[in-house]
Amino acid sequence: MGDAPPSSDMRSICIIGAGPAGLVAAKTFLQTGQCRVTVYEKSHRLGGIWALDEDATGGFLHPRTPTNLSRFSVGFSDLAWSSVDIDSHAKGKLPMFPKAWQVGKYLEEYRRRYLPEEVIKYGMRVSKAEKCKQLAIGSKEFWRVTAIDVDGREERADFDLLVVATGFFAKPRPLQHSVDVQGQIDSLSMLHSSQYRSLQDLLPPSSQSLAGKKILLVGGGNSAGEAAATIASHLSNAQWSNDTTQQKAFEGCRIIHITPRPIYALPPFTPANENSTVFMPLDFNFYDLSRRLPGPITGNAGRVPETVKEMLHGVLRKTVGGDQSDLGSDALVASEGAERGTVQVALAETYAEFVRSGLTEVRAGRVASISERDGRVVATMSHGGTSNEIEGIGAVVYATGYSPSPALDMLHPQVKDALHFDESSMRLPLILEQWQTMSKAEPNLAFIGFYEGPYWGVMEMQARLVAQHWLNDQEVLTKPYEEAVAMLDLRKAMQDRALDVPQCWFGDYAGYMEEIASVLELQRNDGNFQERSGAVSAARYLADSDDRKEADATMHDLYDTWQSCTETGKYTARAAFRALQGNWNVHRRITSHNTTYPSGVLTGTASFQFRSPTDAAYDLEYLYIESGTFTLANGATMNASRRYVYRYSEPQDQLSVWFVKPASDLEVDYLFHDLAFASPADAEEAGRHIAKADHLCVKDMYWTEYRLPIQGIALRSFQVEHKVKGPDKDYVSFTGYRRPEKSSG
Known part of the structure; x- marks a missing residue:
């Protein structure tokens, strides 16, 4: 020009x-x-x-x-x-x-x-x-x-x-803007959360092992929760994959997450109704127009009134199934009264259960300094007027935001x-x-x-x-x-760390969309939704020059997804899969009607260990590990153990269970069963989610039923019943699972 x-x-x-x-x-x-x-x-x-x-x-x-x-x-x-x-x-x-x-x-x-x-x-x-x-x-x-x-x-x-x-x-904000990093520390990796890709990024320059070391994660926002969950999932995969080099390099490694405020960890699919019988993508629930107050929908921004703050904490606690004290960390429990800050959320599906399992330890406070003493890296953190030191640090990941x-x-x-x-x-x-x-x-x-x-x-x-x-x-x-x-x-309140400053100060998506659409007099394109129902989408608000065919395709897809969630229970399998993660106490009673197969009781523990899918056809995978003591009806006891692999496929919205190979119990062998979940209406009537399967194993027929009383996104107990009939088998196995009790600390 x-x-x-x-x-x-x-x-x-x-x-x-x-x-x-x-x-x-x-x-x-x-x-x-x-x-x-x-x-x-x-x-x-x-x-x-x-x-x-x-x-x-x-x-x-x-x-x-x-x-x-x-x-x-x-x-x-x-x-x-x-x-x-x-x-x-x-x-x-x-x-x-x-x-x-x-x-x-x-x-x-x-x-x-x-x-x-x-x-x-x-x-x-x-x-x-x-x-x-x-x-x-x-x-x-x-x-x-x-x-x-x-x-x-x-x-x-x-x-x-x-x-x-x-x-x-x-630009990623340097750690030095908020933490006193004393001198040049060359003995470990220090990287921004945006730079993390794999566990190899955390290895120190002079070693190929972080075994027994702590990964210090600094930050209290969404990216901190995401980073903690991602690193923990990689550590879990290293432990439960066939890669023995990875197993040894990161054996005993765990995350210490320092956060200045409690965070609620949310998965991508959250309950859409009171009894958690319908699950939807979380933004369907966040931005459902039917949840807005009567009258013109307008936006809000800035500092949060006390009544709104308390309401949001109530909503989040209901969504996660409580105040998070059952995860065993005081740092994740929001205080009551005037000292309670605004809601802080991490969109991190696996974060909570990695905390419960101990792979991630959460501590409240701020990291004041990081230094090297006699070849050891030490972090000093402060909280409530007291200081503590963290030793044994092998890597530092800082989720300090961006400039x-x-x-x-x-x-x-x-x-x-x-x-x-x-x-x-x-x-x-x-x-x-x-x-x-x-x-x-x-x-x-x-x-x-x-x-x-x-x-x-x-x-x-x-x-x-x-x-x-x-x-x-x-x-x-x-x-x-x-x-x-x-x-x-608002800017001054942010700099003063005022308790009424929200995590996203300009975050009323539905309000802004409706407000600006009204000002611009845009055409509404609600599709099969009523004007005040369903989730917000850009395709609901059109200018004359927009391609209506494309917008209609989006709205048709949105409505079909919404209906599938509410009527047939789409994504219930995904929500159930997420809820299974972590550790459980197990009590199983086997009642046999055939003398060739023993009756008895097993007590023990089980865990659903997260790992990367071992088959590209699946999106998520757990290795199920169970061990315990089986007591026969005559009083004799024996050690008992078993392993399965649980998988989830999003395209099929299918949760399936697989046998592992007898000679290699980290590897998948063949299918045990696919679970079919009952509709939301049936779950409502039963007071819990029900999933059933049947499977012919050689000559024996298995009829299986899972009973999953999910509250919010949380599952604190569930039951599995197998009825088995065959030439030499005629028994019922009833297993109760319950989360181990943990006290905050």
Whole structure:
């Protein structure tokens, strides 16, 4: 475009960043027919943090990391996931929580459909965006943007309007910002949670073993819970796989998680009704429009009133099945009364049971310092005015969040000053309004997705709002929670660690979607849902230029999934599988009606040990290990043990049980049975979930029934009954499982 100011017939838009925010902004402006759009992307490909291949090793995310929310929240209004070719690895069906590399595929298809290739300039890092005026055209302002390619060559161009879509999580926050790391510690690995991929990343430079060592995990947010669960799952897999090298290298290794606040650990599927007979993707429950108060749905943000705080703690406790004291860690039990903070959540499916098992130990407090003494690494932590030392540390993983400030380096200090920029504020570096898009102080500058945890649907709404404002001069009143006074007060409360600051201060997804849709007068596309029922999806709110066919496909998929959950119990098997994880006390009574097969009682222990699936056709796997003492009817006793493998397949929504090989009890042999779960209506009537199976084993027929009284997401006891008949067998085996009692500590 050279140095000449843009012409007045078409508005020229510069967008910085080709992640989800930049792509949806570019598509939105192009479809108005009133804009020329240029997107600068510093990487060689689009996608932002999702710019990943299936086997990529760089980036903030492991390519197989699943999204925190379902595909109905991770997507835009007019591209259905069913239209994206994510190849044979999807096993025939779309995952409910796509992997990171699959999200990258989605974004590539979105670009292919809606953005001409020449719109995006790859390998161009914007180093400077200056606000300029030219006297020849009066006082009109424009932006002069300088971008640098990989060879250091500069390119300058002028634009009417500037959109920053660089993403909020610009750079991992160094551990040294919050912890006094004394000197250079070369004897162990210290890495940000975004850098962790496998246990090999934790090995010290001079050794190939962490046996008997502690992995110190620092942080109290969602990423800390995710990292703790991921590392624990890798440790569990190392212990229960056939890789003896891994077993020895990490034998006796465990995690010490230091968190300044209790966190509730939630799995991807949570109960949708009072008696936990229906399970749905957690965002279906979080953003169910029928749960909003009567009247127009409006958004909320900022500090949390005491009544709301208490209500949210109550909801979370009901969801997880209690106050978490049964996990055996005081650090996970929220205090009562005035000292209780806001709800903090980790979307980490396996976290809680790894805590209960002891593989992860949670301690309340903050790490003050890490130092090396006589070849030993020691961490000092503080809590409640006291200090304690942690020794035997073999690796440090810090989930200390990200600094957004580097994403703003291209802006002139005067521009940032006008936006109340505060580099020390990691959570609220700018003071914006209009649903966190703009400021009256800089009317030709907008931000898309520049806040903690941006929702894809909200990013699309933000882009529409900015386009409407710039192209149609539509003014919108500032919401009270975005007034500068309120925002500056919130920033100070964050810095003071006030107890009423929420985990996600701008997190009312349903409220913002409904609010902005009303302002923009978008078309509703509720599909088969009533207007005030079902989950929020970007496909429910359409502009005239959106592809209605794609939106309808998404809404059809959403409604079918919703109905399958409520009517046939879809994902109950997944919820049950998750609830089985960990350790159990076992009591089994065998009543035989045939003298050739003994009656008796077994007492002992059992565990469902998490490990990576040993068959790619399955998504999750446990090794079941049982041992105990079997007492015959005549009083004689003997040691008894058995092993099975439990598997879950998402495409089939199937929980199955498999025999292990007699000569190699870590390896799967053949199928024992597939479990068929009763419908939610039958579970409601029975007061528990029921799963049945039958199986012919050589000449013996097994009829099996599992009785699973799940409360919230928790399972504290369950029963399994086998009825067996054959030429030499005629008995009933009834086994009761109960969680070992643990006291907080």
